[in-house]
Amino acid sequence: MKIALIDNGSLEPAAHVGLRAAAAAIGGRAGARVEAVSWRHSDRIPSYALEGGPAHTLVPWVRDQVADGEREFIFIPFFISPQGAIGSSLRKDLLSLQAEEGGFEFLFADGLASDAPIAAIVADRVREAAAAAGLERPPVIVVDHGSPLRASAEVRDQAAGATRLLLRAEVSRLAAASMESPDGPDFDFNRPLLADALLSPGYNSGDVVVAPLFLSPGRHAGPGGDLSRIAREAEARSPGLRCHFAGLVGTHPLVTEHLASSLVSALSMGALP
Numbered sequence: 001m002k003i004a005l006i007d008n009g010s011l012e013p014a015a016h017v018g019l020r021a022a023a024a025a026i027g028g029r030a031g032a033r034v035e036a037v038s039w040r041h042s043d044r045i046p047s048y049a050l051e052g053g054p055a056h057t058l059v060p061w062v063r064d065q066v067a068d069g070e071r072e073f074i075f076i077p078f079f080i081s082p083q084g085a086i087g088s089s090l091r092k093d094l095l096s097l098q099a100e101e102g103g104f105e106f107l108f109a110d111g112l113a114s115d116a117p118i119a120a121i122v123a124d125r126v127r128e129a130a131a132a133a134g135l136e137r138p139p140v141i142v143v144d145h146g147s148p149l150r151a152s153a154e155v156r157d158q159a160a161g162a163t164r165l166l167l168r169a170e171v172s173r174l175a176a177a178s179m180e181s182p183d184g185p186d187f188d189f190n191r192p193l194l195a196d197a198l199l200s201p202g203y204n205s206g207d208v209v210v211a212p213l214f215l216s217p218g219r220h221a222g223p224g225g226d227l228s229r230i231a232r233e234a235e236a237r238s239p240g241l242r243c244h245f246a247g248l249v250g251t252h253p254l255v256t257e258h259l260a261s262s263l264v265s266a267l268s269m270g271a272l273p
Contacts, residue, residue, distance in 0.1 A: 002035065002070050003027070003263065006090065007078040009038030009057060010218040013049040016042045018216040018250060019078060020052065022259075026076065029260035032267065034076065037061050039090045058090060059097055062104070071104045074266050076259055077111035080118070080144065080213050080249065081155040088149070109259070109266040117254045118155075119162030122211050125246035126167060129209050133244045137172045139206075140246075141197050143227065144213040145220060146178030146190040153178070153189040156213055163211075171209075173202050179220060179227060194227065198234035198241065205240040215250030222248070 005023040010016065020036040027034035035056070042055035062073065075094075094106060112118060126140055142160040147153065160176035167174065177197040181190035194210070197203055210231060214221035221227055231243035249255065 001072040001074065002065050003032055003074045003076070004035045004037040004058075004061070005076045005078050005259075006058065007036075007038050007216065009041035009055075010216070011041055011044055012218040012222075013045050014222065015216040015218040016045060016050060016055045022078065022250060022256065025256040026260045026263060029256055030263045030267070032263065034263070035061075039093075059093055062094070062097055063101065066101050066104050073104065073106040074109055074263065075106060076109045076263055078215055078250070078259075080112055080159075080215065081147070081152040107266060107269070110262040112249075112255065112258065117258060118159045118213075118249065119166055121249050121252040121254050122159060122163045122213070122246070123166040124252065125249070126163070126209055126211050127170065129211075129244050129246040130170070133207065135207050135209070135244070137170065138209045138244070139203050140167070140171045140174040140209045140211055141177050141194065141203060142174065142211045142213060143177045143179055143194045143197075146180045146182075146193070148182050148187060150189050159213060175200075175203065179230070194230050195234060198231070198243070199237070204234075204238045207242045207244060209244050209246055211246040212248060214248050215255075216248065 005019060005026060007019050016036065016038065019038065023034040023036040037056045037058055039058050043057045045055050047054040098104060122142060130138055142156065142163060144152065144156040156176050160174060164174040175197055177192050177194045178190040179194055181187050181193060210227065212221045212227055217225070219225055235241045235243060
């Protein structure tokens with residue numbers, strides 16, 4: 001049986017380095033070998049930028065394993081919302097490959113949207129950011145990527161609501177937003193966008209903590225990413241605004257604990273269907 005931690009993939013080496021670290025931590029806690037495999041993109045990272053060899057992407061990696069005689073796979077989704085657009089797409093890829101190749105079975109361990117402590121993690125990250133900047137009761141914006149599927153927005157809204165309850169008087173107010181959205185009224189569930197939220201009363205001046213619902217650094221999150229650019233542009237429009245970023249979700253120890261527990265539960269099921 002092969003076990004893999006699956007993320008969306010990125011051209012940024014730091015994102016795959018983080019995935020490998022998470023896979024090693026989850027495997028160490030669960031007592032199993034867990035490999036880091038991206039859905040797409042990461043195989044385009046130059047091999048010299050990664051210690052330990054080039055990154056693997058899902059379909060070629062599964063093909064190689066099946067060719068070597070592997071017949072059972074457990075996949076651990078490394079997504080905030082495993083039922084979102086990317087999680088749904090990678091499942092379709094696996095089903096297509098299964099129909100094409102035949103002879104292998106797979107299941108998914110529960111991901112972070114299944115009874116996960118996301119709100120506790122976000123609350124911890126907000127507290128850390130506030131303490132580092134010496135802030136008292138700052139306003140907070142919890143921001144996700146944005147998705148064509150309402151399920152992802154529901155995860156964001158639930159996480160923001162639960163975080164608000166955990167922080168209570170530690171923050172002055174807390175809102176949810178998305179980084180971006182497909183065009184059209186059918187996708188209004190993503191709104192407000194972060195750029196618009198940073199224009200709204202209560203969030204357009206003074207110190208504001210932006211808490212990203214992102215697991216790893218890359219093109220969107222982390223230094224120089226899209227979220228940082230949006231914040232800097234908002235500060236240029238509102239000179240009294242100062243944005244402070246909370247840490248990412250994926251490096252929090254509760255993520256390792258939760259996903260390792262999910263893996264152990266999946267392994268306890270025994271033979272795959």
